[in-house]
Amino acid sequence: MANHDALPLVILTEQFAKLPGIGMRSAARLAYHVMSMRTEDVEEFAQALLNAKKTVHYCQCCENLTDKPLCPICDDPGREKSVICVVESPKDIAAFERSGEYHGVYHVLHGLISPLQNVMPDDLKIRSLLARVQNGGVSEVIMATNPTVEGDATAAYISQLLKPLGVTVTRLAFGLPVGGMLEYADEVTLHMAMENRNEM
Amino acid sequence: MANHDALPLVILTEQFAKLPGIGMRSAARLAYHVMSMRTEDVEEFAQALLNAKKTVHYCQCCENLTDKPLCPICDDPGREKSVICVVESPKDIAAFERSGEYHGVYHVLHGLISPLQNVMPDDLKIRSLLARVQNGGVSEVIMATNPTVEGDATAAYISQLLKPLGVTVTRLAFGLPVGGMLEYADEVTLHMAMENRNEM
Numbered sequence: 276m277a278n279h280d281a282l283p284l285v286i287l288t289e290q291f292a293k294l295p296g297i298g299m300r301s302a303a304r305l306a307y308h309v310m311s312m313r314t315e316d317v318e319e320f321a322q323a324l325l326n327a328k329k330t331v332h333y334c335q336c337c338e339n340l341t342d343k344p345l346c347p348i349c350d351d352p353g354r355e356k357s358v359i360c361v362v363e364s365p366k367d368i369a370a371f372e373r374s375g376e377y378h379g380v381y382h383v384l385h386g387l388i389s390p391l392q393n394v395m396p397d398d399l400k401i402r403s404l405l406a407r408v409q410n411g412g413v414s415e416v417i418m419a420t421n422p423t424v425e426g427d428a429t430a431a432y433i434s435q436l437l438k439p440l441g442v443t444v445t446r447l448a449f450g451l452p453v454g455g456m457l458e459y460a461d462e463v464t465l466h467m468a469m470e471n472r473n474e475m
Numbered sequence: 476m477a478n479h480d481a482l483p484l485v486i487l488t489e490q491f492a493k494l495p496g497i498g499m500r501s502a503a504r505l506a507y508h509v510m511s512m513r514t515e516d517v518e519e520f521a522q523a524l525l526n527a528k529k530t531v532h533y534c535q536c537c538e539n540l541t542d543k544p545l546c547p548i549c550d551d552p553g554r555e556k557s558v559i560c561v562v563e564s565p566k567d568i569a570a571f572e573r574s575g576e577y578h579g580v581y582h583v584l585h586g587l588i589s590p591l592q593n594v595m596p597d598d599l600k601i602r603s604l605l606a607r608v609q610n611g612g613v614s615e616v617i618m619a620t621n622p623t624v625e626g627d628a629t630a631a632y633i634s635q636l637l638k639p640l641g642v643t644v645t646r647l648a649f650g651l652p653v654g655g656m657l658e659y660a661d662e663v664t665l666h667m668a669m670e671n672r673n674e675m
Contacts, residue, residue: 280569281527281530281531281541283523283526283542284527284531284540286526286527287524290523290524293520294505295508296504301496303569304495305494305495306527307566308494308495309527309528310528314528314529317524317525319490320490320524321522321525323483323487323489323490324490324521325517325518325521326483326486327481327483327506327509327510328509328510328512328514329514330481331481331483331510340480340481340484340507341481342481342484343481364507366504366507369480
């Protein structure tokens with residue numbers, strides 16, 4: 276937005292532009308759109324922002340986002356409490372739940388260890404994961420962080436802490452995506468697919 | 476978002492998804508992002524929304540968005556008040572102002588005539604445009620609506636109303652975009668470029 280725009284519009288544009296994946300041009304378009312919304316709808320939007328931030332917190336058990344003491348997955352008696360799938364963020368849970376194949380529970384780290392970005396193990400929800408395993412009843416912990424440098428390092432670090440507690444620690448399998456084409460696969464994926472090959 | 480998500484998060488996601496160009500997947504990502512923002516920053520965002528909607532209204536003269544009685548362009552004594560450029564929406568003004576070549580003033584219609592979408596001439600800011608011209612001092616009105624069916628029809632309709640008032644009505648030139656390549660131009664643009672050709 277240029278200097279001929281009204282100041283409250285410029286401020287709103289800057290707020291939109293702070294959101295991930297929204298540049299200045301899109302932010303200006305969104306701010307103009309808000310001007311064309313009905314006042315009640317803008318109030319509803321603002322209320323939804325404040326309300327979500329105020330009422331949503333971390334699940335007492337798995338650190339997923341919820342507005343109850345326990346999230347619906349931890350609260351579900353049908354889920355297998357002996358298997359914990361450790362993920363980086365709540366949106367990874369959504370991905371597993373869409374597949375509908377996993378019936379265990381989760382643990383959300385809320386980040387990955389990254390010394391370069393000044394994220395240390397103490398900044399993640401690792402202590403509550405150790406406490407869950409120490410409380411007993413857990414047979415397997417699946418490290419489901421992304422196959423990046425930080426994801427692998429975090430999985431390795433946590434695995435070192437868990438093994439002395441007598442629990443099986445596994446890592447997701449990495450290889451060719453199903454339906455993917457060999458010629459489009461990157462070298463690291465191909466290497467992993469070759470290394471982890473199975474007998475037919 | 477699936478049914479394992481906290482209700483206030485689902486509501487916030489739906490609010491984001493109502494914005495233009497934001498699908499359900501992006502909306503969920505934005506809602507998760509809001510959860511990771513500081514409470515003060517979320518409050519600032521909500522306040523910016525409410526404040527922009529409350530304080531920004533239409534300029535008394537040109538119907539542009541402003542938080543003062545007159546927008547900065549109408550209020551600028553350096554702008555030529557005898558030339559009015561008629562645009563569909565406030566964001567079109569930003570496009571002209573970026574070019575820095577236009578020194579007249581504007582008039583924002585806030586839409587285009589579109590019987591299919593039930594937008595009639597009375598829904599647009601046409602009466603205030605006629606009033607400006609009737610008050611005198613205007614020598615030229617430039618119809619700068621987009622070269623679409625609705626844009627052309629709206630320009631033609633308003634031009635019929637303006638001509639009896641003794642003002643020159645012009646339309647933006649349409650042709651090949653500068654720096655564009657002939658082979659990538661669509662047929663309508665090529666046709667317009669041919670039709671409006673100039674002697675060298």
